[in-house]
Amino acid sequence: MIPAPFDYLAPESVEEVLAALAESGDDAKVLAGGQSLLPVLRLRLNAPEKIIDIGRIPALREIHEDGEYLAIGAMATHDDVLHNALVTEHALLLHKTLVEVADPQIRHRGTVGGALVHADPAGDLGAAALALDAELVIAGPGGATRTVAAKDFFVDIFETAVQDGELLTQIRIPKHTGWRAHYEKFVRVAHQWAIVAVAATVRMDGGTISEARVALTNMGSTPVRAASVERALVGKPATDDGVREAATLAAEGTSPPSDLNGDAAYRKHLAGVLTRRAVLAAAGE
Structure with a gap:
C-alpha cells in the first residue's frame, strides 16, 4: 500500500x-x-x-551539557545518542537502553524525541526517561516554551502532554554521573517490541545500593515507575538475596495488557524476574 x-x-x-x-x-x-x-x-x-x-533543523540534533543537566535535541537519532560520550558518562541508562532498540538501520533513522512523542507503551525509551527523571521541553505558539517532567509527559497509550500546535524540542536529563545501569528486555524474537522490560540505574556505596531508579516497559498504558522497588533497594547489598525481595514488588500498582505474547499475570511474574536481573546486572558493572 x-x-x-x-x-x-x-x-x-x-x-x-x-x-x-x-x-x-x-x-x-x-x-x-x-x-x-x-x-x-x-x-x-x-x-x-x-x-x-523537521529533519532540516540542526539545533534539534544537538547534545550538550547544560549545568547539572544533559540536553538532548529531540531530533538526535538513536545512533547519535548511543555513541555520544556525554550520554555514556552522565546518563548510562539511556545508552544501555538504546543498545536494545531495534536494529542499526532503525537506530540510524529513528529519533529519541519521535519515539517519546509516539508514546508506545512497549517502546523502550519511555522507561529510561522516567527512571532518569527526564524533563521534556515543549515549544508552543508565540515562542512560549514549557517543561514537563517525564512522570507527567506520558498521558495514555500513544498520548503525551504535547498538544496540538506544539513541538517537543529537547530532552533534559539530570546528570547521573557514576551511576551504574542496565536495561533488561524480554522478547521472543530479536528486535521485537518488548513483552516486558526493566530500566534500572543504581548508585553504589561499596557493595551497597544507596539509591535506585527503576521503571517498567509494557506494564500499563504508559511507562511505570517501580517506586516500591526503589525504596526497598536502598541500603541493600547488591547480592541475589539482597535484591530478590525488593524485586517481588515490581508489579505493584501496574496494569499490564493481555495479548498473544502473554496475559497480565505472566507479565507481572516477568516484571519481578527481570527487575532482579536488571538491578543485579547494573550493580555488578
Whole structure:
C-alpha cells in the first residue's frame, strides 16, 4: 500500500514549524525519523493533508551539557545518542537502553524525541526517561516554551502532554554521573517490541545500593515507575538475596495488557524476574 496524497513541508527553524502547525491544525503530522509515522501512512491508518518534516533543523540534533543537566535535541537519532560520550558518562541508562532498540538501520533513522512523542507503551525509551527523571521541553505558539517532567509527559497509550500546535524540542536529563545501569528486555524474537522490560540505574556505596531508579516497559498504558522497588533497594547489598525481595514488588500498582505474547499475570511474574536481573546486572558493572 502507498500513502494517501499529502503536501510536504521542510521548515528550517522551530518557529517555521510552529507557524505551519498553527496554519494546518489537525490536518498536519510532524515527521521526525519516520520509523513510527511512515508505516501508519503506508497502511492509511492516518491520512494527513500535510507532512511537516523537521529533519532540516540542526539545533534539534544537538547534545550538550547544560549545568547539572544533559540536553538532548529531540531530533538526535538513536545512533547519535548511543555513541555520544556525554550520554555514556552522565546518563548510562539511556545508552544501555538504546543498545536494545531495534536494529542499526532503525537506530540510524529513528529519533529519541519521535519515539517519546509516539508514546508506545512497549517502546523502550519511555522507561529510561522516567527512571532518569527526564524533563521534556515543549515549544508552543508565540515562542512560549514549557517543561514537563517525564512522570507527567506520558498521558495514555500513544498520548503525551504535547498538544496540538506544539513541538517537543529537547530532552533534559539530570546528570547521573557514576551511576551504574542496565536495561533488561524480554522478547521472543530479536528486535521485537518488548513483552516486558526493566530500566534500572543504581548508585553504589561499596557493595551497597544507596539509591535506585527503576521503571517498567509494557506494564500499563504508559511507562511505570517501580517506586516500591526503589525504596526497598536502598541500603541493600547488591547480592541475589539482597535484591530478590525488593524485586517481588515490581508489579505493584501496574496494569499490564493481555495479548498473544502473554496475559497480565505472566507479565507481572516477568516484571519481578527481570527487575532482579536488571538491578543485579547494573550493580555488578
